[in-house]
Amino acid sequence: MQDNGHQISADFRYTLFTRKFNMGLGLSKKGNKSLNDPKRFVVNGHTYKIINIVGQGGEATVYQCEDENGYRHAAKVFYFSRFPPQQLRQRVDGFLKEARILRYLSGRSPHFVTLVDYEYKPSENVGYMVMELGTGCLRQHMQGLPLNDQARNMFWRQIVGILKALEDAQIVHADIKPDNIIIVDGILKITDLGLAFGLPWTRQSTRRPIVRGTIDYMAPEVFSHQTGFKSDVWSAGVILYEMTYGRPPYFSIFDRNQKVAAISAMAPIMFPPMFDPVLMDCIRQCLRFNSFLRPNAFLLQAHPYSRML
Incomplete structure (x- = not known):
């Protein structure tokens, strides 16, 4: 009896898991009658098969998936049921805004x-x-350690390319x-x-009603509701700085x-000694507390460190 009880319990848990997985992917019978596989989803009539989970966040889960022709992609799936009903309109608007900006940027730059x-x-x-599916993110290459000179400069020149492409757009x-x-x-995107x-x-910046971002990477002016x-x-x-010092x-x-x-009050930043004055100057220029004195992407692209091969 005990063994049967365990078997029934296991089957019940599996059934619950399958239902939750289907609901999470929007693959209920009502939503996708043609699909019985919980690891598939349909976007505008095109079927994608989920391979694995790439990452998870508060608003979405990113999967590696495969289309009908066998090509691999990344799928960012937003589960709006995670949020209170009164937030639904705001969350959906955010999703649509992100998708439209991404559509606008697609093809404008390799970055x-x-x-x-x-x-x-x-x-x-x-x-x-x-x-588009990547082979990893920059964080995985950094691993909390300083990068060697060649890798750091190669990545930096591409990061400046990202800044320039964003500003141009x-x-x-x-x-x-x-x-x-x-x-x-091999291209940073x-x-x-x-x-x-x-x-x-x-306009170089605009007032934002809500302060949002990742604290370690937020500029001082952002905490005063100015972002640009x-x-x-x-x-x-x-x-x-992190690629140089490891943090x-x-x-x-x-x-x-x-x-x-500390960041909003512009507490002094420690710059441990280094033997590359050009690199040091580039870091200091980017981390000027006064945003008006900070270089824009065009000037940063002309900096000697950004042009170093």
């Missing part, structure tokens, strides 16, 4: 991830965004960090445009509130 397709399905309460990313830079055939917004060249192209330059400067400037401050206070 932008290509959007393959996207669709919001109200009946399933799920949003699907299918895009009049888009502020607002969340540049190693986790949001993927590698496709910016992804995760959930906080991105358009900004005309005539040079806020992205600061974030890139933090990455260069971001304020890494040693563990308390979240204290870290926010």
Whole structure:
């Protein structure tokens, strides 16, 4: 009896898991009558097979998937049922905004991830965004350690290329960090445009009602509700600092509130000695507290370190 009880319990747990997995992917019988495999989903009539999970966040899960022709893609799936009903409209609008910005950027630069397709399905309460698949992100290459001179400079020149491409497209990313830079055939590409917004060249920044981002990579002015192209330059400067020293400037401050206070108050940044004055100058230029004194992407591209081969 005990063995039978365990078997029934296991079967019951499996049934619950399968139902939850189907519901999470929007693959209920009602939503996708033609599909019985919970590891498949449909976007605008095209079927994709899930291979594995690439990453998970608060708003979405990223899968590696395969299309009907055997090509591999990344699928960012937004599960809106995770949020209270009163937030649904805001979350869906955010999904659609990100997809439209990504569609606008696709093909404008080799440093932008290509959007393959996207669709919001109200009946399933799920949003699907299918895009180019990378072989990993910059964070995986850094691994909390300083990079050698060749790797650091190679990555940096491409990061500056990302900044220039964003500014040319009049888009502020607002969340540049190693986790949001993927590698496709040796090329760095910016992804995760959930906080991105358009900004005309005539304005260097704009007031944002809500302070959002990743604290270690946020510029001081962002905490005063001002975000712009040079806020992205600061974030890139933090990455260069991290590729040089193995950690971001304020890494040693563990308390979240204290870290926010330190960055917003422009607490001095420690620069351990190094033997490359050109690299040091580039880092310092990017991490100028006054955003008006920070170089834009065009000037940063002309910096000797950005041109070093």
